[in-house]
Amino acid sequence: MSTATLITFIVYLLGMLLIGVISYRLTSNLSDYVLGGRRLGPGVAALSAGASDMSSWLLLGLPGAIYASGLSGSWIAVGLAIGAFLNWQFIAKRLRVYTEVSNNSITIPDFLENRFRDSSHLLRVISALVILVFFTFYTSSGMVGGAKLFEASFGLSYSQALWIGAIVIVSYTFLGGFLAVSWTDFIQGILMFIALIVVPIRAISVVGGWDATIDAVGNISPSHLNMVAGVGAIAIISNLAWGLGYFGQPHIITRFMALRxxxxxxxxxxxxxGWMIVGLYGALFTGLAGLAFISTQDVGMLKELGIAVKDSDAGVQMLADPEKVFIAFSQILFDPVISGVLLAAILSAIMSTIDSQLLVSSSAVAEDFYKAILRKNASEKELVWIGRAAVAVIAVVATLLATNPDSSVLSLVSYAWAGFGGAFGPIIILALFWKGVTRNGALAGIIVGALTVIIWGDFLTADMAPIFGLYEIVPAFLLNLIITVLISLGGKPSPAIEAEFEEAASKY
Known part of the structure; x- marks a missing residue:
């Protein structure tokens, strides 16, 4: 890495830390730390939600999937685009209103306990446990992405890169809480947006234009240009089902709660x-252009830049790690300063998700365990510091999980995404749209959804039966929905719950 690239990269990191320090001075209580006092404008909320949603998956995982398998990997992008729009369309406004009406709830477990008047705290505790388990895996995926970036850019070992990346990412989240996370996500979202426009346009131009790129990809692997090549019905359904996950992602839907x-x-x-659709197209084009471009490059030049390549079964020169295609473009095609900005964009994608995940996890510890169960009279300052301590501990555990250099960003994200979508998605939808859902129904649904993801994802395989190759979010979501409805039909909410539902509905 050149000196100019390194300086640009460091300036970016210092800027993020400065935001953390400023936000530290603006954070006085737990509501500020985990929800920013409900003061986010629409632009900050939208880009913060998008940036925390897409993570390193958008700049590493998706381009890598398209590079390796072609447009058959784009079904995920289709499902995500539909799911994100439906989440904003039907969930955002209702959740913003209802969480304020329901005793000004500031976390998802807090909202579920208040919504269903659960004096036993079981809903809160089980929800918080689900958040901590699956966010640890989700955060681990970001740590892997950060390690791949630092490893490829600075010539570090995977282990060194992993721990350096973790320290950088945790620092400003520890200090500034939700305000730091939201404003850094806003800046990072803009940076990611620009990078996903500039890189594919430049790459396609260097290859010789769009037609030349498509011709080159077609000559290397015709199946790369076919969305259904080698993809069965189960795979298509599984990829489209990623969209179901949006309704239950705590780090995304808390942005709805934080709108002013x-x-x-x-x-x-x-x-x-709009941000998301442009970003997804940019990632798809980056993957396709990468296949056409890398196959023609001099191996010696690639090795000098630290870019490992191998020959495919068809004898075509390929990246050893497809998830590094965006990193390779940033190093090869741009001058040192722009390269530094693009590498910062990759780190932005990683940081913007990890900080949100750490924040939601810390709020689960501070608000949903410590305050609700252990110390009901804890001071606001005490709770903020418990939240900060939780950030540090969860980050260490997630980093330890990421120590395998063969870890895949996409596989870790897939597991955690299914966990949240399967456990919380149906419950959030029913809580906002159906007056008749009960506490027992919601509790059973969350447990069934989470356990289905774990059992289906870890113990059942397509070798046993083709249906077990279905992405675990599908059976988890459906079983959660069915169990919640059936149990709720056997009971009736209290008049107070029904009255609060009507009050919230009157304000939509």
């Missing part, structure tokens, strides 16, 4: 979905 007003939702929806 429900009236800001339409503008935020427009910004957020």
């Amino acid at each position: 007003s429900a009236s800001d939702v339409p503008k935020a929806r427009f910004i957020g979905t």
